[in-house]
Amino acid sequence: MNLLHPAARVVDAATGEILTRELIDAAERELPEKSPVFLAMTTTVPAIATYLAALRAGKPVLLLDPELDQTSLRARFTTDDVHPDLALLLTTSGSTGDPKLVRLSRAAVLANAEQVAESLGITGDDVAITTLPLFYSYGLSVLHSHLLRGATVILERTGIMQKDFWTAVNEHAVTSMAFVPSQYEMLRRLRFDPAKYPSLRTLTQAGGRLRAELIDDFAARMSTVDGRMFVMYGQTEAGPRMACLPSSSLTAKSGSVGLAMPGATFAIEDDEVVYRGPNVMMGYAETAADLARGDDQGGVLRTGDLGRLDDDGFLFLTGRIKRIGKVFGVRINLDDVEREFPVVAVAGDDKLHVFTLDTDTRALRTKIAEWLGTHFTGVDVRTIEALPLLPNGKTDYRALEASL
Known part of the structure; x- marks a missing residue:
């Protein structure tokens, strides 16, 4: 060839x-x-x-x-x-x-x-x-x-x-x-x-x-x-x-x-x-x-x-079929969350965990919870200085999950 x-x-x-x-x-x-x-x-x-x-x-x-x-x-x-x-x-x-x-x-x-x-x-x-x-x-x-x-x-x-x-x-x-x-x-x-x-x-x-x-x-x-x-x-x-x-x-x-x-x-x-x-x-x-x-x-x-x-x-x-999480037992599409807000989202322990460069985490948590129609305690918002990336430039979701 x-x-x-x-x-x-x-x-x-x-x-x-x-x-x-x-x-x-x-x-x-x-x-x-x-x-x-x-x-x-x-x-x-x-x-x-x-x-x-x-x-x-x-x-x-x-x-x-x-x-x-x-x-x-x-x-x-x-x-x-x-x-x-x-x-x-x-x-x-x-x-x-x-x-x-x-x-x-x-x-x-x-x-x-x-x-x-x-x-x-x-x-x-x-x-x-x-x-x-x-x-x-x-x-x-x-x-x-x-x-x-x-x-x-x-x-x-x-x-x-x-x-x-x-x-x-x-x-x-x-x-x-x-x-x-x-x-x-x-x-x-x-x-x-x-x-x-x-x-x-x-x-x-x-x-x-x-x-x-x-x-x-x-x-x-x-x-x-x-x-x-x-x-x-x-x-x-x-x-x-x-x-x-x-x-x-x-x-x-x-x-x-x-x-x-x-x-x-x-x-x-x-x-x-x-x-x-x-x-x-x-x-x-x-x-x-x-x-x-x-x-x-x-x-x-x-x-x-x-x-x-x-x-x-x-x-x-x-x-993604695999990018599905649950908040209080309700299925959510993590990609939908990322499309709606300037965050990177992962799931675990019946919660939505999001990482953001925004420092106003309380306001962001309230907005996401309202958008999901759920109680704010089901949303965990964390500020991060820089997202972990794979060698190909994609977000390293496994590293984020490991940090929870």
């Missing part, structure tokens, strides 16, 4: 190192005999060279957080027996569960790269910059979709809070940037002004729900420079992108995550969002024996998300 268009470029902003075919060839000669290839996916040219070499050689790759100890994973998943269609293994935990491996086929990886490229209109003139880890499916999809179309990817490691990042945006004439909700919150605090970056044309958002206020805010900022903002929705199990809402629909379809990716469909079955498409995973892996399994999904993914479709096929998410 070859994701690399002949015209595609990868450039390290700090060192100037450029990805070459010779580097990929050299990396292929160094690939291990055993499968899968365990790759600590740093945001560097050598790591990308090894990744592309493994894909080209038909060796499945397990992408890992460089800070993660590989010992237990190597013991669990090293094997001589892997399915011939298997291309990529990614860990997934979302914000609520234990990590496990998602098995993606070559066809699924290529299909989603093409779907994203088509939805965003990526061309060889585009220049993306890394804003997310490459072992995280959203960050990886930016790499895939741009390489496939012959675009340029700038590798930047300092992050959006540092001057070097924004210097690289201008020096390399970056045209598109991808962010998760927590990064959009940071950008607002930084008073992000797209006019300072003349080449910038596109912002994308995925990796969780972004407040409607912020979507409107950043769409308006981009419109001042004739730019675009796309809201996207996905899961690692779909390689990862499943839906896209373009700028042209942000107002008319406010609150939607968009239409299904090209060649795919959504259905609502028992209130659950079900996705059907060529980019759906083969299944999960919990042991080495699972790496020899074929396609368990048949192109169908039950997302675990609750939602509805409007008459035009646009998807609106309403919550």
Whole structure:
């Protein structure tokens, strides 16, 4: 499998190192005999060279957080027996569960790269910059979709809070940037002004729900420079992108995550969002024996998300099946609470526990209790200086639950 268009470029902003075919060839000669290839996916040219070499050689790759100890994973998943269609293994935990491996086929990886490229209109003139880890499916999809179309990817490691990042945006004439909700919150605090970056044309958002206020805010900022903002929705199990809402629909379809990716469909079955498409995973892996399994999904993914479709096929998410709590025995949707108030919500001990940056906890507790129609003693409000985040930028709900 070859994701690399002949015209595609990868450039390290700090060192100037450029990805070459010779580097990929050299990396292929160094690939291990055993499968899968365990790759600590740093945001560097050598790591990308090894990744592309493994894909080209038909060796499945397990992408890992460089800070993660590989010992237990190597013991669990090293094997001589892997399915011939298997291309990529990614860990997934979302914000609520234990990590496990998602098995993606070559066809699924290529299909989603093409779907994203088509939805965003990526061309060889585009220049993306890394804003997310490459072992995280959203960050990886930016790499895939741009390489496939012959675009340029700038590798930047300092992050959006540092001057070097924004210097690289201008020096390399970056045209598109991808962010998760927590990064959009940071950008607002930084008073992000797209006019300072003349080449910038596109912002994308995925990796969780972004407040409607912020979507409107950043769409308006981009419109001042004739730019675009796309809201996207996905899961690692779909390689990862499943839906896209373009700028042209942000107002008319406010609150939607968009239409299904090209060649795919959504259905609502028992209130659950079900996705059907060529980019759906083969299944999960919990042991080495699972790496020899074929396609368990048949192109169908039950997302675990609750939602509805409007008459035009646009998807609106309403919550997670697992994100349900109880207050005095009454079921509540924790995502509904987060949509209504500037809080992060978890449940436990027949109470609603919310975390907020607001210091007026008494007033907030009263408002939430009134909104729920329950006594205020069923609501616990705590001020927090900063939310705990997972490496992919999502809220670490398990850390919040552990703090109760």
